[in-house]
Amino acid sequence: MSSNQFGKVAVLFGGTSAERDVSLRSGQAVLDGLRRGGIDAHKFDPKQQPFAELAGFDRAFIVLHGRGGEDGSMQGALQQLQIPYTGSGVLACAMAMDKVRTKLLWAGMGLPTANFEVIDKHTFSQTDCAAIIARLGLPVMVKPANEGSSVGMAKATTDAELQQAIEAALQYDDSVLVEAWINGPEYTVAVIGDEVMPAIQMETDNDFYDYQAKYQSTETRYHCPCDLSADDEQALRRLAHRAFKSLGCQGWGRVDVMRDEAGQWQLLEVNTVPGMTETSLVPKAAKVAGYSFEQLVLTILAMAK
Numbered sequence: 062m063s064s065n066q067f068g069k070v071a072v073l074f075g076g077t078s079a080e081r082d083v084s085l086r087s088g089q090a091v092l093d094g095l096r097r098g099g100i101d102a103h104k105f106d107p108k109q110q111p112f113a114e115l116a117g118f119d120r121a122f123i124v125l126h127g128r129g130g131e132d133g134s135m136q137g138a139l140q141q142l143q144i145p146y147t148g149s150g151v152l153a154c155a156m157a158m159d160k161v162r163t164k165l166l167w168a169g170m171g172l173p174t175a176n177f178e179v180i181d182k183h184t185f186s187q188t189d190c191a192a193i194i195a196r197l198g199l200p201v202m203v204k205p206a207n208e209g210s211s212v213g214m215a216k217a218t219t220d221a222e223l224q225q226a227i228e229a230a231l232q233y234d235d236s237v238l239v240e241a242w243i244n245g246p247e248y249t250v251a252v253i254g255d256e257v258m259p260a261i262q263m264e265t266d267n268d269f270y271d272y273q274a275k276y277q278s279t280e281t282r283y284h285c286p287c288d289l290s291a292d293d294e295q296a297l298r299r300l301a302h303r304a305f306k307s308l309g310c311q312g313w314g315r316v317d318v319m320r321d322e323a324g325q326w327q328l329l330e331v332n333t334v335p336g337m338t339e340t341s342l343v344p345k346a347a348k349v350a351g352y353s354f355e356q357l358v359l360t361i362l363a364m365a366k
């Protein structure tokens with residue numbers, strides 16, 4: 062692969078979402094990796110630079126997490142500028158950003174995902190938390206419909222906590238997801254093109270894999286290869302790939318999955334622009350599959366369209 066065939070490459074990172082800090086770290090790593098790979102790559106922070114300055118770039122590597130970068134809007138804007146970009150297109154990004162619509166689609170296709178209820182900001186005052194608990198049991202997980210990095214999420218173990226958690230999540234989004242709690246191990250599966258990477262198991266002593274466990278803790282354990290049997294690993298990878306494809310995702314991404322007490326996989330979400338620091342999950346799994354960080358970013362860049 063000749064590195065200058067891609068011309069002048071904009072690496073989009075930073076941005077304005079709640080995940081700006083994570084994006085700044087991911088983006089810098091991608092920028093450095095591309096440069097080491099001989100690419101004429103340049104930082105582009107949509108928070109600090111006018112969008113029109115993107116004209117003149119031949120290709121864009123999107124490393125913006127969350128709203129405004131991972132939700133289809135940037136993808137649509139780049140499409141209008143006729144600049145090929147990495148990863149999934151407008152629809153797949155928008156779908157994956159919206160955890161409620163993602164789960165509705167999976168449920169409709171018969172793909173496994175935990176039971177859930179949706180709370181709307183405008184009708185929240187009439188919401189009957191006891192009825193939700195009667196249907197989903199306790200504990201439950203409360204999440205804003207469109208966020209990432211565990212921002213605005215909380216576990217609720219009582220009616221009062223549920224009420225509180227919903228109010229907190231409504232600060233981030235008009236739509237909030239209440240999900241049945243899954244008691245069991247957690248995995249994530251990276252997809253690069255048509256290749257599905259080995260699953261990573263994440264283990265934390267926190268209640269769940271929250272912001273602290275993701276980005277600050279040195280206690281979080283990552284296992285890759287993990288201890289699944291060959292058959293289970295294959296089943297998990299196949300499910301993750303189906304979940305990825307079902308949303309129309311392409312290029313690259315990462316599917317989060319848990320396994321409940323009955324041994325059943327439960328799909329959580331798809332990340333269309335997952336973390337990309339050198340120690341993030343996608344590079345970790347790719348490394349086990351034989352990709353160096355440079356090879357990984359060059360492979361993702363080459364698939365831009």
Ligand SMILES: Nc1ncnc2c1ncn2[C@@H]1O[C@H](COP(=O)(O)OP(=O)(O)O)[C@@H](O)[C@H]1O
Pocket residue numbers: 175202204208209210211212214240241242243244247269270271317329330
């Ligand atoms: N239903 C659930 N039961 C138990 N833990 C959950 C559930 N949903 C999410 N989690 C925990 O919360 C973390 C973040 O949830 P996820 O849906 O992946 O959102 P995010 O976009 O913030 O990563 C997961 O990695 C997992 O540890």
Ligand SMILES: [Mg+2]
Pocket residue numbers: 210317329330
């Ligand atoms: Mg996640």
